Amino acid sequence: MTISWTDYSSTGFYDELLTDSGNPRKSSRKLLNYIKTLNDGDVASRKHAAELTIKEMGVTFTVYTEEGNIDRAWPFDIVPRIIDKKQWDKTAEGLKQRLQALNMFIDDLYHDQKIIKDGIIPEFILKQSKNYRKECEGVSPPFGVWAHICGTDLVRDKDGEFYVLEDNLRVPSGVSYMLENRSIMKRIFPEVFEKMDVAPVGDYPARLFDTLRALSPRKIKKPVIVLLTPGIFNSAYFEHAFLAQQMGAELVEGSDLVVQDDDRVYMKTINGLERVDVIYRRIDDLFLDPEVFRKDSVLGVKGLMRAWKSGNVALANVPGAGVADDKVVYAYVPEVIKYYLDQDPIINNVETFLCHDEVQQKHVLQNLDKLVVKPANESGGYGMLIGPHSTKKERDEFTRLIKANPRNYIAQPTLALSTAPTLVGKNTLEPRHLDLRPFVLQSKDSYVTTGGLTRVAMRKGSLVVNSSQGGGSKDTWIVDTDGESK
Amino acid sequence: MLSKVAERVYWTARYLERVESTARIVSIYDKLLFDLPRDVNLTWFNLVIINDLESDYLSRYTVQDERNVVKFLLGDDTNPSSIVSSLHHLRENVRTTRDVVLEETWELVNELNMYVHENIQHGINRSKRHEFLEFIIKGCQQILGLLYGNMPHDSAWDFLRLGRNLERADMTTRNLDAGIAAIIELEGDESAINSRQIIWGTVLRSLNADQSYRRNTRSAVRGELVVEYLLKNMESPRALAHCLDALCDTSEKLPGSKSLLTHLNKIQLKVSKYNVEENLNGEFRNYLNDLQIKLASVHRLIAETWFPHV
Numbered sequence: 001m002t003i004s005w006t007d008y009s010s011t012g013f014y015d016e017l018l019t020d021s022g023n024p025r026k027s028s029r030k031l032l033n034y035i036k037t038l039n040d041g042d043v044a045s046r047k048h049a050a051e052l053t054i055k056e057m058g059v060t061f062t063v064y065t066e067e068g069n070i071d072r073a074w075p076f077d078i079v080p081r082i083i084d085k086k087q088w089d090k091t092a093e094g095l096k097q098r099l100q101a102l103n104m105f106i107d108d109l110y111h112d113q114k115i116i117k118d119g120i121i122p123e124f125i126l127k128q129s130k131n132y133r134k135e136c137e138g139v140s141p142p143f144g145v146w147a148h149i150c151g152t153d154l155v156r157d158k159d160g161e162f163y164v165l166e167d168n169l170r171v172p173s174g175v176s177y178m179l180e181n182r183s184i185m186k187r188i189f190p191e192v193f194e195k196m197d198v199a200p201v202g203d204y205p206a207r208l209f210d211t212l213r214a215l216s217p218r219k220i221k222k223p224v225i226v227l228l229t230p231g232i233f234n235s236a237y238f239e240h241a242f243l244a245q246q247m248g249a250e251l252v253e254g255s256d257l258v259v260q261d262d263d264r265v266y267m268k269t270i271n272g273l274e275r276v277d278v279i280y281r282r283i284d285d286l287f288l289d290p291e292v293f294r295k296d297s298v299l300g301v302k303g304l305m306r307a308w309k310s311g312n313v314a315l316a317n318v319p320g321a322g323v324a325d326d327k328v329v330y331a332y333v334p335e336v337i338k339y340y341l342d343q344d345p346i347i348n349n350v351e352t353f354l355c356h357d358e359v360q361q362k363h364v365l366q367n368l369d370k371l372v373v374k375p376a377n378e379s380g381g382y383g384m385l386i387g388p389h390s391t392k393k394e395r396d397e398f399t400r401l402i403k404a405n406p407r408n409y410i411a412q413p414t415l416a417l418s419t420a421p422t423l424v425g426k427n428t429l430e431p432r433h434l435d436l437r438p439f440v441l442q443s444k445d446s447y448v449t450t451g452g453l454t455r456v457a458m459r460k461g462s463l464v465v466n467s468s469q470g471g472g473s474k475d476t477w478i479v480d481t482d483g484e485s486k
Numbered sequence: 487m488l489s490k491v492a493e494r495v496y497w498t499a500r501y502l503e504r505v506e507s508t509a510r511i512v513s514i515y516d517k518l519l520f521d522l523p524r525d526v527n528l529t530w531f532n533l534v535i536i537n538d539l540e541s542d543y544l545s546r547y548t549v550q551d552e553r554n555v556v557k558f559l560l561g562d563d564t565n566p567s568s569i570v571s572s573l574h575h576l577r578e579n580v581r582t583t584r585d586v587v588l589e590e591t592w593e594l595v596n597e598l599n600m601y602v603h604e605n606i607q608h609g610i611n612r613s614k615r616h617e618f619l620e621f622i623i624k625g626c627q628q629i630l631g632l633l634y635g636n637m638p639h640d641s642a643w644d645f646l647r648l649g650r651n652l653e654r655a656d657m658t659t660r661n662l663d664a665g666i667a668a669i670i671e672l673e674g675d676e677s678a679i680n681s682r683q684i685i686w687g688t689v690l691r692s693l694n695a696d697q698s699y700r701r702n703t704r705s706a707v708r709g710e711l712v713v714e715y716l717l718k719n720m721e722s723p724r725a726l727a728h729c730l731d732a733l734c735d736t737s738e739k740l741p742g743s744k745s746l747l748t749h750l751n752k753i754q755l756k757v758s759k760y761n762v763e764e765n766l767n768g769e770f771r772n773y774l775n776d777l778q779i780k781l782a783s784v785h786r787l788i789a790e791t792w793f794p795h796v
Contacts, residue, residue, distance in 0.1 A: 058581070058596045232582060244585040251585045256488055268489050270641060270792045271741050 008421065010431035014160045016081050016420040027084045027479040030196050035079070040427050047423065049188045050078050059180045061467050062235040069233055074177060075472035076184060081420045081434060081454045085199065085480040091154070091162050092438070092448040094346030097337060099150050099440045102167065102324045104340040106146040109323060110137050120339050121332050124356075126323070128407050130377045131170070133285060133320030135292050139309055142215050143443055146321040149208070149280075150440045151175070154452075155350070156418035163350045163415075165435065166330060170322040171282050175204060175439045176239035178453040179246075181475040199450045199478040204439065205246035207447045208280075212249075214444035215314035216277040223277035226250040226267060228257070230283050230299045235468070240282050249280070259303030263310040278314045279304075285319040316443075327376045327410045328354060351413055355406040364411040365402065368395045371411040373402070386463070388414055417463055420474065422456060433457045435465050436476065451476035487641040491586055493793040494579045495642050498587065499649030501576035505598075506626035507657045507692075508569050511664075512559055513619040514692040516612075521684050523677045528668055530555035536664040537567055553610065561606040569622065570606065573599050586642040590632055598625035647736045648788060655729035656781050658693060658716055663774045665689040666766055669709070686712045693724040713770070714762045726777075730754050733784065746787040753780050 010018070017028040024032040038046070051073070060071040108115055109126060116123050126132055151172025153165040182201050186193060209225070216223035229240035231253050244251035256267050257276065266273035281288060287297040289304040307313045323329070331352040337345045353360040353371070364371060373385040385398045402409045419431035438452030454474040455465035465471040515533060522528060531550040534543045539558075542565055547554045562568045573595075580587060580595050601621060608614035637643050668685045675681075687707045690696040699707070699715050702722075719725040734750050737743040760773065 055600060056593050056596050058592055232578075241581065241584040245589065249585065250488055250491075251582075252488060253490070256490055268794075270487050270489055270492050 008429055008431065010419045012158070013416050013431065013433070014156050014158055014418040015431060016083070016156075016418055016434070017079075018421070025082070025084075026481050028082045031080065031082065031192065031477075034192055034195065043423070043427050046188050047078055050076055050184055053184050053187050057180060057183070058238075059177070059184075060238055061177075062233070062237065063468060074180070075458065075467065076181060077422045077432075077456055077458075077472050077474045078185075078188065079421050079423055079429065080185060080475040080477045081436075082477045082479050083436075083451060085478050085482070087162075088451065088478045091347060094162075095152055095438055095440045095448050096442075096446045097341065097343065097346055098152065098164065098167070098333065099147065099442050100446065101337040101340045102150075102169065102333070103145045103147055103442060105336045106169075106321055106324050107140075107144045108340075110139065110146075110320065115336070115339055118339070120335050121329075125326075125328055125332075125407070129323050129326050129329070131285070131320065131322035131326060133323075135305060136318065136320040139318075141318050142314065145442050146318040147324065148211055148215070148316040148318075148441060148443050150442075151437050152440060154347070154436045154438065155415055156436075157350075158416045160418075162347055162436075164330075164333070164347050165350055165415075166327065167325045167333070168437075169317060169325040171236075171284060171317070172437075172439065173236040173239050173282075174437050174453040174455075175449065176242040177473055178437075178439075178449065178451070178476070179204060180242075181453070181473060185475040196477075197480045199480065201450045201476075204449055205243060207441055208243065209247040209249070210445070211441045211443045211447070212247075212278045212280055212314075212316055215316060217311055217314060218275075218277050220277075224250070224267070224275060225278045225280065226252045226257075226276055228252055228254065228279050228281040228283055228301075230287070234282070236282065243280075254283070254297075254299045254301050257301045257304075259301060259307050263303070263307045263312055265301065265304065265307045265313045276313060278316065280316050285322065288315075288319060327352075327374055328356070328407060331410060350415065353411040355402050355409040355411065361402065361406055364409075365399055367411075368398060370414060372414055373398050373409055373411045376408050376410060386414070415463070417457075420454075420456070422458070422472075422474075430460065432460070433463050433465070434474065451478045487586070487645075489793050491583050492641065492645045493789070494583045495586060495645040496649040496788070496793075498576060498579040498583065499646040500653040501572045501579065502626055502629060503650055503653035503657065504567065504572045505569055505576065506623055507653075508559055508567070508572065509619045509622040509626070510694070511661070511692045512556060512609075513616060513623070514688050516615065518684065518688040522681055525677050526672060526675060526681060528671065532664055532667060532671075533559060535667065536660045539565065539567060542566070552612075556615075557610050560609045569609075570602060573602055583642075588632060588636055591629060594625070594629045594632065598622065598629070601625065641740070644736050644739055645792075647732060651729040651732040651736070652781065652784055652788070654724050655726055655733070655784075656778065658724050658726050658729070659774050659777050659781070661689050661693055662713060662716060663771060665709075665712075666770055666774075669766065670768065670771075682709060683707050689716070695722050695724055698722050709766050710762050710764050713766065717757055717760060717762070726757055727754070730757065740792065742791055746784070746791055749780075749783060749787055753777070753784070756780070 017025060019025055054073050054076060059074040061074060063070050063072055115121050116126060147169040149172060151168040151174060154162045155165045156162055179201060212225050213223055227240055227244040227249050229237060229251060241251055252267055258266050260266060265276040267276050283299050286293045288300045290297045290300055291302050292305040308315050331354055334345045334349055337343060353364050355361045355364055369387045371387045375383045385394060417433040419433055421429040422432040424430045434454050434456045436452050436454050439449045441447040454476045456472045456474055457463055457465045458470060458472045511533060529550060530552045533555055534540055543558055558565050560569045563570050565571060577595050577599050580592055584592055605618055608618040633646060665685055669682055672681050686709050687696065690699050690712055703711050703715060705711055716725050718727045720727050720731060722728055730750060730753055734747060737746050
């Protein structure tokens, strides 16, 4: 073995592949034994092969810079992250439970608001929510489901348990990278898949397609399903094209669609106009329809909301679903699950302090240097204060921000995010922090991806996993160890 | 099929053809100059002229030598028709039509694009130019082969076929024009007395039609026969009559193609009725020029019929 493990130590954190005493976990034993057989040349050539594969497959993400948009090759680490199947199965149940409750919650908010009347959630949270869409009140989408596609960020703490860090109910992205990571791994480490019982991930596009098809207002054999993208300049365009291709759906931009006087949506084809049944939209709510939302939007389709309200087209996710991925609402999700399902949450939240509560706010302001403060409605890791890494000036700024708009901020303890061995330089494995984004589907049926997208903070000690900020990724393996000797 | 996707697929085919034919013509021209007597004065700049790129070229280069011309045709990303530009457009079109073209097309295009960017210097310097251009030609043929063997014959296929055949028809007229231009340029040049045959042979080779020409005509390479063959032969995939026939055949399958078909039929007639004279001269150039204008209208009609930008 020439990979250097000598200095590998992840003290104080849960490591995905190794126990505290430095031995392989049961689920990772075969992989680590295999890695031992690789010499320097093997590692270098596999790593090179991975990079080349990524370029050939054209797996990129877009970074916005001052010089314009740059397509960067997808950053990928060749050492996979492994989760035992038993633990995963339980987690998957928890994710389904959570999305089911969240959908009942959203549906309630746009109808009778019982949960507010019953005093579980204070009314002002809804009143001040940026993602509540008054225009959607009273509408009943099929199956009572508003968020059909959800990307839930999970983290593992010191104790090895999964916690939900946030729910993404608007236009979550990353699933294509999960699928591509697996294709890359199969190409560069085919022999490992022969030896190990790694659960496949490839059925996601088919499940997504079924989820969308179930929403079609026309009960016909081949409803027309389209993926609505903002276009090639969007950072997730690669994913939009990928999913459309994998599902056999049409990839459309706003300018390809038109709503006619009959309140139906049509796409412009070489045969003239063709009716559209289901739109998987990857455009934010506010850009969807200039008739209702932002008047200056050129990405959307005029009259789209009219068509949706008339029940002539299905939108996934439904506009306004984002009301439930507000980080203040997040803090109430355990109560939401209990209220609608009368069950205890299978996966817990990370401890969260709400700044609109005076006592909690005081605690937050006194402990800014230890906490992570997040704005309620941002994504992509922007606008955050990471206490332990912050300067006095930044903390003062956040004190001012929190006091000015307490409802817009939450705080959480700095998590001891789990680590996994990651290839650094030529042949050294070092622990790097990571999280996990599984994708959950719900319409007629529910589905959870097998694992999800593992994102890694490539810099030593860093907790920021976002690809726009230097994060990378790993293939995620759900491994069945049942029937294996101890 | 979405109009916008149809348009991008059509351009995918055109750029793919353009990459291949540019690689081919540079590679053949290289050999042509070896074959001609040393004191014959045929310039590389002809390659710029036949592609109607003089003004683009002259705005960037003053010297019209081999190095500049080759650089302009292969690696200059400010030349909209250079290989790197065409590949860029090709890749963008495939990227935005991944839902309708075959999955592997995307990977092959990426591979080709990477190769060209990493080895562009080999194309500009002479010693490895042949190898470089061969790789590009093979890369294009690989993509074309993939599509031929595996693509369902749906509307996307029809638009690929439209793009391919129109680009080929256009290229064939340009190659013929290059041939006649070179012949005229060398008229009266004593040492170029045997050059005619070499030039027409080159035209045939750059359209990959030399072998089929020999089998079909059973005759040595002679200007009027080459022209007759490249204009009127129905079997040779780059002969004008064949391309026009394929354009008609494909258009008929697509909705609303009536006015396009009428126009195509007129061009077919213009080709089949043309009397190729033994003494090819400036009059033939005018004829070719007229054909090119008519082919440009074919594009305009295709766009009006299927790619309306409303």
